[in-house]
Amino acid sequence: MQATACAHSNIAFIKYWGNRDHALRLPANSSFSMNLGGLFTRTTVRFSAALSADRAVVDGRVLEGASLARITAHLDYARRLAGCTLRAEVVSHNNFPTGAGIASSASAFAALSLAAAAALNLNLSEAELSAYARLGSGSAARSVPGGFVIWHMGEDHRSSYAESIAPPTHWQLIDLIAIISTAHKAVGSTEGHRLAESSPLQAARLATSAARLEQCARAVLERDFERLARLVELDSDIMHAVMQTSTPPLLYWLPPTVAVMHRVRQLRAEGVGVCYTIDAGANVHCLCLPEAAERVRAELSAIEGVREIRMAQPGGGAWLES
Amino acid sequence: MQATACAHSNIAFIKYWGNRDHALRLPANSSFSMNLGGLFTRTTVRFSAALSADRAVVDGRVLEGASLARITAHLDYARRLAGCTLRAEVVSHNNFPTGAGIASSASAFAALSLAAAAALNLNLSEAELSAYARLGSGSAARSVPGGFVIWHMGEDHRSSYAESIAPPTHWQLIDLIAIISTAHKAVGSTEGHRLAESSPLQAARLATSAARLEQCARAVLERDFERLARLVELDSDIMHAVMQTSTPPLLYWLPPTVAVMHRVRQLRAEGVGVCYTIDAGANVHCLCLPEAAERVRAELSAIEGVREIRMAQPGGGAWLES
Numbered sequence: 213m214q215a216t217a218c219a220h221s222n223i224a225f226i227k228y229w230g231n232r233d234h235a236l237r238l239p240a241n242s243s244f245s246m247n248l249g250g251l252f253t254r255t256t257v258r259f260s261a262a263l264s265a266d267r268a269v270v271d272g273r274v275l276e277g278a279s280l281a282r283i284t285a286h287l288d289y290a291r292r293l294a295g296c297t298l299r300a301e302v303v304s305h306n307n308f309p310t311g312a313g314i315a316s317s318a319s320a321f322a323a324l325s326l327a328a329a330a331a332l333n334l335n336l337s338e339a340e341l342s343a344y345a346r347l348g349s350g351s352a353a354r355s356v357p358g359g360f361v362i363w364h365m366g367e368d369h370r371s372s373y374a375e376s377i378a379p380p381t382h383w384q385l386i387d388l389i390a391i392i393s394t395a396h397k398a399v400g401s402t403e404g405h406r407l408a409e410s411s412p413l414q415a416a417r418l419a420t421s422a423a424r425l426e427q428c429a430r431a432v433l434e435r436d437f438e439r440l441a442r443l444v445e446l447d448s449d450i451m452h453a454v455m456q457t458s459t460p461p462l463l464y465w466l467p468p469t470v471a472v473m474h475r476v477r478q479l480r481a482e483g484v485g486v487c488y489t490i491d492a493g494a495n496v497h498c499l500c501l502p503e504a505a506e507r508v509r510a511e512l513s514a515i516e517g518v519r520e521i522r523m524a525q526p527g528g529g530a531w532l533e534s
Numbered sequence: 535m536q537a538t539a540c541a542h543s544n545i546a547f548i549k550y551w552g553n554r555d556h557a558l559r560l561p562a563n564s565s566f567s568m569n570l571g572g573l574f575t576r577t578t579v580r581f582s583a584a585l586s587a588d589r590a591v592v593d594g595r596v597l598e599g600a601s602l603a604r605i606t607a608h609l610d611y612a613r614r615l616a617g618c619t620l621r622a623e624v625v626s627h628n629n630f631p632t633g634a635g636i637a638s639s640a641s642a643f644a645a646l647s648l649a650a651a652a653a654l655n656l657n658l659s660e661a662e663l664s665a666y667a668r669l670g671s672g673s674a675a676r677s678v679p680g681g682f683v684i685w686h687m688g689e690d691h692r693s694s695y696a697e698s699i700a701p702p703t704h705w706q707l708i709d710l711i712a713i714i715s716t717a718h719k720a721v722g723s724t725e726g727h728r729l730a731e732s733s734p735l736q737a738a739r740l741a742t743s744a745a746r747l748e749q750c751a752r753a754v755l756e757r758d759f760e761r762l763a764r765l766v767e768l769d770s771d772i773m774h775a776v777m778q779t780s781t782p783p784l785l786y787w788l789p790p791t792v793a794v795m796h797r798v799r800q801l802r803a804e805g806v807g808v809c810y811t812i813d814a815g816a817n818v819h820c821l822c823l824p825e826a827a828e829r830v831r832a833e834l835s836a837i838e839g840v841r842e843i844r845m846a847q848p849g850g851g852a853w854l855e856s
Contacts, residue, residue: 415738449775450775450779456775461767463792471788471789473785
């Protein structure tokens with residue numbers, strides 16, 4: 213009745229923003245990501261008759277209220293499948309500092325899903341596990357399979373899951389994450405996804421997203437960095453265009469964010485293999501070719517407002533420990 | 535055969551970006567602006583048989599090549615109407631420093647059009663003059679009428695002109711222009727308008743622009759600042775979304791641009807009557823209510839990267855001197 217699982221964080225090349233079904237987190241478009249090796253959550257789930265309520269501790273902090281309720285709701289799904297009514301204790305650690313500006317809900321819900329399923333002896337396929345993780349946090353679906361991953365939007369719970377199109381060894385891309393702000397988001401992703409529809413640009417984003425995903429997957433499979441770079445930046449810019457024009461508007465960029473964007477474009481114009489992509493926050497993920505990494509790191513370090521730079525390489529799928 | 539005319543610069547509340555007809559500068563959408571009193575171009579046009587070629591001097595600099603050809607082409611239109619083949623000397627001054635980061639083509643072509651028409655004794659209506667100015671620079675159409683102005687996109691040369699919906703005295707809005715960069719644009723507006731179509735978001739912008747213009751005009755007529763503020767920022771953000779997602783992308787914002795955007799939003803949340811709008815450049819026009827101007831100026835001055843703040847109030851239409 214106990215299991216420990218780990219899952220990597222991931223960075224989307226083709227973004228997820230907006231849901232067709234908020235309760236099930238069925239996304240408004242398919243998305244594409246790379247797992248971030250080295251950045252992961254390790255979670256132990258223990259079901260026990262001795263517990264009168266679920267209990268969760270994340271990085272030493274005991275969760276309460278809405279945060280705990282979100283975990284209970286997520287465990288309930290596995291309990292229903294297993295026909296189990298036992299309460300659980302969840303102990304979770306991120307190997308990157310919480311509040312470091314790196315999103316942890318993807319790795320957290322992927323690890324929680326795998327650990328809960330294993331503790332209850334559920335025999336879920338990778339696709340079923342991915343769909344389950346999706347219920348807790350949309351992008352967690354993408355942290356279940358390894359390497360380069362497509363999350364199919366699907367039509368219902370079963371068909372909305374992620375799968376790998378290439379293992380982490382396929383392409384040694386490096387993600388240099390320029391940490392600009394570690395502040396908690398004023399508007400979190402769950403709430404942000406609800407705002408997507410209020411932007412006059414979201415429909416145009418959705419209408420063109422599948423074509424970008426197809427081209428992105430091809431660029432990854434063919435290791436065509438220049439093509440990937442244009443697509444990744446365009447898709448990020450389009451998502452932020454939607455965010456910035458929603459009601460209320462979400463302007464996640466800070467001054468150093470824009471400084472990094474300009475610098476990355478200048479570097480690429482000079483022939484350096486680097487491009488940017490930005491999630492719902494101010495930090496900038498700078499994807500680069502291995503031979504460009506040293507130069508890019510030095511350039512990013514010189515930008516005012518960049519507090520720290522974290523590095524990740526393609527990571528594998530969620531895994532069980534012990 | 536000589537006349538001197540002046541015209542103000544203007545700031546668009548509902549933006550012009552993209553043409554249906556590039557040669558005639560027939561815009562892809564109608565736009566709305568306020569003339570900027572105090573910021574103007576003064577232009578003298580003198581037709582003379584003694585000249586063997588057109589000659590133009592702007593702020594003491596003799597124009598050559600493409601800049602001169604653009605003026606000759608503009609004068610040709612008036613010469614054709616007047617049945618005149620004389621060459622002209624054009625002497626133009628901006629009362630704001632050239633390269634101060636304030637667009638001068640709107641005021642320049644409005645003043646040039648009025649001076650040329652007067653020097654040739656053409657009896658053009660305001661609408662005809664506005665349409666003529668549009669041929670030189672789209673936004674110049676809006677600098678011909680006074681105060682608060684709608685430029686109707688129209689269907690052909692004659693029907694694409696601007697007209698005033700309220701005089702400058704209607705509402706004492708103040709424009710505090712945060713000058714962030716005085717660098718020459720890497721991609722000028724004429725070229726930028728051609729890129730608009732390459733953005734996957736331009737069609738959605740155009741489909742929703744007329745509704746914003748109607749609401750904006752009503753907000754101005756009713757002096758409803760809070761409503762105007764939301765519309766003006768949204769329309770600016772939508773235009774920049776198109777720019778940023780065109781191929782090649784145009785990211786006009788610089789780090790201080792984003793700092794000003796955030797500060798303006800914070801101030802408005804605190805009840806200060808201010809909103810931002812940004813043209814094809816890094817500078818930020820901060821529109822404010824008279825009672826907010828002093829506070830806003832102090833706040834803008836404190837932002838790193840804001841080099842200077844210029845002030846303008848609603849201005850009248852183009853006028854003849856002498």
